[in-house]
Amino acid sequence: MxxxxxxxxxxxxxxxxxxxxxxxxxxxxxxxxxxxxxxxxxxxxxxxxxxxxxxLISTPKLVVGPRAFSPRRDFAELTALSAGGQVKGQLLVVREDDLLPPEDFKGKVILIPERPQGFNLAETLNAAIELGAAALLVEHGEPRWFHKTVYSGSGKIPVLRVRASIAEELAQQNGVLVELDLPLERxxxxxxxxxxxxxxxxxxxxxxxxxxxxxxxxxxxxxxxxxxxxxxxxxxxxxxxxxxxxxxxxxxxxxxxxxxxxxxxxxxxxxxxxxxxxxxxxxxxxxxxxxxxxxxxxxxxxxxxxxxxxxxxxxxxxxxxxxxxxxxxxxxxxxxxxxxxxxxxxxxxxxxxxxxxxxxxxxxxxxxxxxxxxxxxxxxxxxxxxxxxxxxxxxxxxxxxxxxxxxxxxxxxx
Ligand SMILES: [Zn+2]
Missing domain, CATH: 3.40.630.10 (Zn peptidases)
Known part of the structure; x- marks a missing residue:
């Protein structure tokens, strides 16, 4: 022993x-x-x-308006589907049944504040990429810590999971400036x-x-x-x-x-x-x-x-x-x-x-x-x-x- x-x-x-x-x-x-x-x-x-x-080769950053969030506690990377990189763009909140013109997505940081029944992340991500979105933030429950993975996968834009309570707060801030840095290396x-x-x-x-x-x-x-x-x-x-x-x-x-x-x-x-x-x-x-x-x-x-x-x-x-x-x-x-x-x-x-x-x-x-x-x-x-x-x-x-x-x-x- x-x-x-x-x-x-x-x-x-x-x-x-x-x-x-x-x-x-x-x-x-x-x-x-x-x-x-x-x-x-x-x-x-x-x-x-x-x-x-x-x-991750350094600490990721997510800043929305004046507020900086804490990695692993408030948000986390999703290595299987995400690209790394730095993104600066306006927040675009997208809820179930929202009908937005396609040009609204271009260059935006999309936030999905609630995952509807049968939500499919891979499909949503593909649609976001096609519409020219710069990054995708998806609500992901209230874990004490977000799980970490190192599975390689591949991705075209940064994808982050975000704590549900924070996603709900951010959902009130449509149009605010988002800066994110995801130093992800494959x-x-x-x-x-x-x-x-x-x-x-x-x-x-x-x-x-x-x-x-x-x-x-x-x-x-x-x-x-x-x-x-x-x-x-x-x-x-x-x-x-x-x-x-x-x-x-x-x-x-x-x-x-x-x-x-x-x-x-x-x-x-x-x-x-x-x-x-x-x-x-x-x-x-x-x-x-x-x-x-x-x-x-x-x-x-x-x-x-x-x-x-x-x-x-x-x-x-x-x-x-x-x-x-x-x-x-x-x-x-x-x-x-x-x-x-x-x-x-x-x-x-x-x-x-x-x-x-x-x-x-x-x-x-x-x-x-x-x-x-x-x-x-x-x-x-x-x-x-x-x-x-x-x-x-x-x-x-x-x-x-x-x-x-x-x-x-x-x-x-x-
Ligand atoms: Zn393990």
Whole structure:
């Protein structure tokens, strides 16, 4: 537990600055993880991965009339659909059923103060672009913090989500001057997966994976520690690795801390295409410790059929933990889509824990260490039972996994 706490404190510290792929904080994290694997006797390496992502390179500004708003609290960028850039224009408030002449839109900063039923942002944005709007502001509820994303996407004009109460206020100020600056940069940056191998004497290789990247701090004051997402999974895999080195496993154990998850599972995709050895099965950890008890864990699949997940289901049931068959969009789905037997372990955050995801509230202090510790025990038991269960049997329903060409795995039915 002391080691788990120590790892979590490092991973969420200002030194790692939110671990955004391609930043100094992520590199520092990678070196820390590699050093840990080295000290445990793993044969370790940094695997290069090019990661495309959208990121803010300085603090965004939104000034309407005399008033400056606060980024992340009052408004936020929408990386998937937005362009970056500076815009100065008059505010044009557009409500449902408003009939405005097309020329009214030209060069304006459009505000949608209320999203009507069935509102479609992509369609609205396209219409705004066609009409020559300079930027789009859309009301987006009353979150404590706006969620941050780094997903790359593409966009032609700046698009901001705006707090509902502020949107309502601004809706009374049609025609006022709006100045906005969204320093959004899209770039592909060199990053690294951290890979460690502990050889056993068979050609079966079990990979334990967890993404170490997160979203990056906005500033020293607005930090994104990413404790649950996914310092928790990294600390759990490291802790399991510390126990498993004592076990003399009869197969190869590959530990991989993956990068680029937040902007599109890039690290997982790279590991799939360039594994240090053919990967037989994967256990991916993403998000654990959000609740005070480990009473449910998801299995990374929407339904039964994966032999590794089924083996894990029995272990969870035996421990009184409810297995939840929930497919996700985390790294496990990258492995699953290639037909690799995969177990995607993690807690589905609910209630309060859900609203902290991708916000500055995802802190080390909000994690439950005891739950992470239980997760490690489950993980270790699953790995040990793989070794007792004739690991090759895990692949039976899928047959053997062969590299077909550089990009694709080919699954042979037996
Ligand atoms: Zn995330």
């Amino acid at each position: 002391r080691r788990i706490l120590h790892d979590l404190e490092f991973l969420t510290s200002p030194q790692t600055a939110g671990r955004l792929s391609g930043t100094a904080g992520a590199r520092r994290t990678a070196h820390y993880l590699k050093a840990e694997l080295d000290s445990l006797g793993f044969d370790s390496a940094l695997q290069p991965v090019d990661v495309p992502a959208a990121r 770039a592909t940056r060199p990053c690294n997966n951290v890979i460690g191998v502990l050889r056993g004497d068979s050609d079966f290789t079990l990979a334990l994976t967890a993404h170490y990247d997160h979203l990056g701090d906005d500033s020293d004051d607005v930090r994104f520690p990413g404790a649950f997402d996914n310092a928790s999974g990294v600390a759990a895999v490291l802790s399991a690795a510390r126990e498993l080195v004592e076990e003399k496993l009869p197969f190869n154990l590959l530990v991989a801390f993956l990068t680029g998850e937040e902007s599109g599972l890039w690290g997982a995709k790279q590991l799939i295409v360039h594994p240090p050895m053919p990967i037989s099965a994967v256990i991916n950890l993403d998000g654990i410790g959000s609740e005070s008890k480990l009473n449910a864990l998801r299995l990374g699949h929407r339904q039964r059929g994966d032999p590794l997940a089924e083996l894990a289901e029995n272990i969870l049931l035996k421990r009184g933990i409810e297995p939840k068959w929930i497919g996700g969009s985390d790294d496990s789905s990258a492995f699953i889509s290639k037909g690799i037997p995969t177990l995607g372990l993690g807690q589905q955050p609910t209630g309060q824990a859900r609203s902290v995801m991708h916000t500055p509230l995802d802190t080390r202090e909000s994690l439950h260490l005891e739950t992470i510790h239980q997760g490690v025990e489950v993980l270790v038991e699953i790995v040990k039972s793989v070794s007792m269960a004739d690991p090759k049997g895990l692949q039976r329903p899928l047959g053997s996994l062969k590299i077909h060409d550089k990009e694709k795995y080919h699954v042979h039915a037996k």
